[in-house]
Amino acid sequence: MKKYILKRILISLFTLLAITLVLFILLQLMPGSPFNDEKLSDDQRAVLYAKYGLDKPIYIQFFKYVANMFRGDFGVSYNISKNTPISQLIAQRLPVSIKIGFQAVFIGALIGLMLGIIAAVWHNTIWDTLSTIVSVIGVSIPSYVFALALSYQFGFKLRWFPMLYSTSREFYSSMLPSISLCMFTLASIARFTRTEMLESLNSEYIQLAESKGIYGFRLIWRHALRNTLIPIITVLAPLIVDLMTGSLVVEKIFAIPGVGSLLVTAITSNDYNVVISLSFIYSAMYIGIMLVVDILYGVIDPRIRLSGAVNE
């Protein structure tokens, strides 16, 4: 077990380092330098280079860069808001994105579980068909289609919720974005729960429990569901990826001041520094979550440890 965890951690760290290297190389390749002023003489430029450590060999610059990244010092923004530290920009926006993402996961997991259980318990009935239809639609249709439809119907036509995010009515205005983001989570969890639940309902220990006189809610809750929940961890990782990409568009549609919309603005306004810092943060978050999921899964299912990795 220790060996397995150690291996996962090493691979994750190595991946993060590889990403940082790529980011560093990209930064070197980017056109334009803050010291490209023609008024500067060569001596002045040399002094500036020495001050910022740019005269050092490239690998020392890289180590310094890595150290800065891991400390959360990302430099300053060039275009979006001049000379504001990027860490400050991100610190304002990250909580908003995380909050909406968390709400989406919560709503999606809750409703998805319920749909999946209903579909499995009343297998081959109209409820099963309905829940399958919902999950096929949720898996296939991109979240921004939901976002546009919801914002048109409930924001513009019915005016139940605000169309644009406002900090004064945070909860209300975060409802539509969360719902449109949660659809994919909801659908995949419903689908997965249904399959797993059907399997455990047909298994022998459920027959035993039934023969002991356990039935109804207690049978499903205490006996069938517990074994169903374990494999659901495997679908978590792809869901988080979807939340990340989904948030980009959904934040654009609802004008949410989150990290996703910051990334979009940074790309379109060529603010390389911000793009690269955000790429680092996204990667770090993603790798961290994948690591936790991998380890959790190894803890729960001993067979994984033997084979080495979750996804094999």
Added chain:
Amino acid sequence: MSDFVENENEAAAGFYGDDFQLRGDNEQTKIDTNFASMGYWKEVRFRFLSNKSAVFSLAAILIIMFFAFVGPKMTKYTYSGQNLPQKNYAPRIPGFDDTPIFNGNEKLNTTTGSKIINGYKANGDLNVYYWFGSDVLGRDIWTRTWMGTRVSLYIAVVAVLIDMIVGLSYGLISGYFGGVVDSVMQRFSEIVNGIPRLVIVTLLMLILKPGIATIIFALMITEWIGMSRIARAEMLNLKEREFVLASRTLGAGNFSIIFREILPNIIGQIITQTMFSIPTAIFTEAFLSFVGLGIPVPQCSLGSLISDAFNSFTTHSYQIVPPILILALLMLCFNMLADGLREALDPKMKEM
């Protein structure tokens, strides 16, 4: 497939008419039915055709493909031709002048209430028809929607090619040779997989010009991993089998064993995996175009059409409907088609 074996087949199945005696109710004795044996592909075709949603999806995809090729030629407009005086016309189809949606009327909400206007009548363009309406620059939405669909279908083909060429070979080679080769190749794919797709794509957009070539390149870096995993797992499963050993004993080389012995045995899983990568690829393109990193103007894709129409979707909501509808339909149908194919090709496989 319920053809109960009739007299002429009974001999083939090894039974004769008087081997068994019918007992009691005729209906109940039909519980057991004999099936004529079928080849694998015939069975696949049968299972696929009995799956209604998959057949429906296939039909819908074929119809969309047909319109993507023929649609732009059906009107006199080009996808980039602008006609500013005729901007923001609502959909109007000849012969439908009395039907609510396609008569060229649109309801405009103003501060004083809503009113119905008809751009065609107001400007005297009574002989002009925009089947899906015209956009803010007076371009025909019908033509643009189908041109955009072409891009999505193009991306779908590219996704299949990437899966087939890069992912498949990577997985097969890694699984076949095993040992150091496998370890190195697996660590590499683990690292690539550890980088979020979003980051890869955004970084590519920084160094390369936005456009279809960049999107294809981004797909090439990210799309192969799923396929390579499946191919490797299948390879590990099959390479110790007797038929491989037999073929090696007869002097077959590595190349021939991989591609002529093992590949035909895993074709089912490969087709399924390929089908599932199509919606992902279409989504990636539409997503990039929506964010503004996709196809440059005046070309268009479904994503960029949605993005353009989004800016006026509260005032001229008909503009956003066609691209969204086609995109949603494409994604839904490719997913259902892939589901149907998986069930047809490998009925034992667990549904995920």
